[in-house]
Amino acid sequence: MARIDFPKDFVWGTATASYQIEGAWQEDGRGPSIWDTFSKTPGKVFNGDNGDVACDSYHRYEEDIALLKKLGVKAYRFSIAWPRIFPQGTGEVNEKGLDYYRKVVDGLIAAGIEPCVTLYHWDLPQALQDKGGWDNRDTIDAFVNYSEVIFKAFNGKIKQWITFNETWCVSFLSNYLGLHAPGNTDLQLAVNVAHHCMVAHGEAVKKFRELGIEGEIGTTHNLYWFEPYSTSPEDAAAARRNRAFNNEWFMEPTFKGTYPQFLVDWFKGKGAEVPILPGDMETISQKIDFIGVNFYSGGFGRYKKDEGLFDCEEVQVGFDKTYMDWNVYADGLYKVLSWAHEEYGDTPIYITENGACYEDVLTEDNRVHDVLRKEYFKKHFIQCHRLIESGVPLKGYFAWSLLDNFEWAEGYRKRFGIVYTNYETLERYPKDSYYFIQDVIKNNGFEA
Numbered sequence: 001m002a003r004i005d006f007p008k009d010f011v012w013g014t015a016t017a018s019y020q021i022e023g024a025w026q027e028d029g030r031g032p033s034i035w036d037t038f039s040k041t042p043g044k045v046f047n048g049d050n051g052d053v054a055c056d057s058y059h060r061y062e063e064d065i066a067l068l069k070k071l072g073v074k075a076y077r078f079s080i081a082w083p084r085i086f087p088q089g090t091g092e093v094n095e096k097g098l099d100y101y102r103k104v105v106d107g108l109i110a111a112g113i114e115p116c117v118t119l120y121h122w123d124l125p126q127a128l129q130d131k132g133g134w135d136n137r138d139t140i141d142a143f144v145n146y147s148e149v150i151f152k153a154f155n156g157k158i159k160q161w162i163t164f165n166e167t168w169c170v171s172f173l174s175n176y177l178g179l180h181a182p183g184n185t186d187l188q189l190a191v192n193v194a195h196h197c198m199v200a201h202g203e204a205v206k207k208f209r210e211l212g213i214e215g216e217i218g219t220t221h222n223l224y225w226f227e228p229y230s231t232s233p234e235d236a237a238a239a240r241r242n243r244a245f246n247n248e249w250f251m252e253p254t255f256k257g258t259y260p261q262f263l264v265d266w267f268k269g270k271g272a273e274v275p276i277l278p279g280d281m282e283t284i285s286q287k288i289d290f291i292g293v294n295f296y297s298g299g300f301g302r303y304k305k306d307e308g309l310f311d312c313e314e315v316q317v318g319f320d321k322t323y324m325d326w327n328v329y330a331d332g333l334y335k336v337l338s339w340a341h342e343e344y345g346d347t348p349i350y351i352t353e354n355g356a357c358y359e360d361v362l363t364e365d366n367r368v369h370d371v372l373r374k375e376y377f378k379k380h381f382i383q384c385h386r387l388i389e390s391g392v393p394l395k396g397y398f399a400w401s402l403l404d405n406f407e408w409a410e411g412y413r414k415r416f417g418i419v420y421t422n423y424e425t426l427e428r429y430p431k432d433s434y435y436f437i438q439d440v441i442k443n444n445g446f447e448a
């Protein structure tokens with residue numbers, strides 16, 4: 001057994017998102033989001049589940065904060081629901097919406113926990129979607145207007161700001177693959193959405209700097225480690241395309257102000273071109289204070305003509321799988337963050353999400369012995385330590401998720417929490433993984 005110790009200032013946290021935990025979907029003036037619409041469209045979400053109640057954190061946030069305090073985290077990442085602040089996306093500020101987040105932020109600070117806020121975690125006001133959503137460049141200004149209200153309302157209280165969560169999901173998963181809201185399946189539309197979200201990110205960073213807001217600002221991309229199954233040039237090219245679809249397409253513009261040309265050409269061949277206006281790339285690549293990375297999995301790919309968007313098929317090489325059928329590939333975390341550090345430089349990195357879904361059984365005495373999830377965390381903590389030892393500027397780790405919650409198109413059947421949510425009673429029960437992480441935080445390390 002080897003002792004794994006983390007740096008004294010390493011930030012341990014957990015993460016959630018508004019639509020996944022809050023519920024209270026029509027309370028205190030909240031307007032509809034695209035996820036209210038999508039989840040109530042038959043066939044889109046497992047079992048017809050929706051976020052009307054979710055974990056009811058809108059009313060139970062004090063319980064959540066108590067769980068965070070007991071866990072011992074330094075920070076808590078959550079998102080603000082744009083439709084609570086601007087029910088129609090723009091116009092009059094809904095003060096009652098702001099009041100909820102004032103209570104959450106003040107509660108966290110009183111508990112000695114740093115609030116880390118995501119401004120956009122997918123719940124776009126439906127009123128903006130009705131005008132084209134992220135395909136319409138006007139939504140960029142609406143996002144900056146919303147961001148400015150939040151910056152000013154919480155300046156000095158919130159010190160870590162994330163503009164977007166997973167622009168890959170907002171664009172390709174939601175507008176090309178059609179699996180998330182609003183459920184489109186058009187490559188050009190998805191390319192437009194990705195671009196406009198990244199411009200919106202850059203414009204919000206500019207506003208943050210102009211206003212002199214305290215703290216640090218960044219964005220979160222979900223990175224996936226994908227490598228060729230063999231040394232053949234075809235496999236290498238196919239895997240590179242598939243990886244770049246997830247990684248470089250977002251990291252290159254964010255850090256270098258360019259799109260990866262080989263993929264621009266590939267998309268052009270598929271009839272999709274990036275709607276770049278003069279100044280966009282400079283806006284997107286505004287200097288950020290940190291990069292958030294969500295990491296879950298990775299895999300191997302090989303060339304297969306006409307397979308998917310990139311003539312690339314994933315090869316099963318025997319990885320253990322989570323209940324999402326995702327590979328458990330902890331080395332992939334080391335590889336992808338080492339690659340990001342080499343490619344994009346010394347910007348501090350936070351793992352803003354990492355975690356696993358398994359079938360959880362609640363015992364008679366309200367325990368969940370989630371051995372596999374504990375193992376998943378332990379394997380990935382070891383890789384975090386390797387990264388730090390290798391000189392990668394990894395500054396913190398947020399476990400996904402504090403609570404079992406609304407898992408998007410999977411509804412409530414897929415549980416990622418370190419705390420079990422009983423959806424009938426809305427009671428919360430810490431799982432064994434919660435106590436494992438509590439111990440790791442207390443000792444800032446563990447016996448590997």
Ligand SMILES: N=[N+]=NCCCCNC(=O)[C@@H]1[C@H]2[C@H](O)[C@@H](O)[C@H](O)[C@@H](CO)[C@@H]12
Pocket residue numbers: 017020165166169173179222294296353400407408416
């Ligand atoms: N098909 N398919 N595609 C693979 C999708 C991988 C990317 N999904 C994520 O990273 C989401 C991220 C999200 O922030 C959170 O809100 C989700 O609850 C977690 C768990 O799902 C993860």
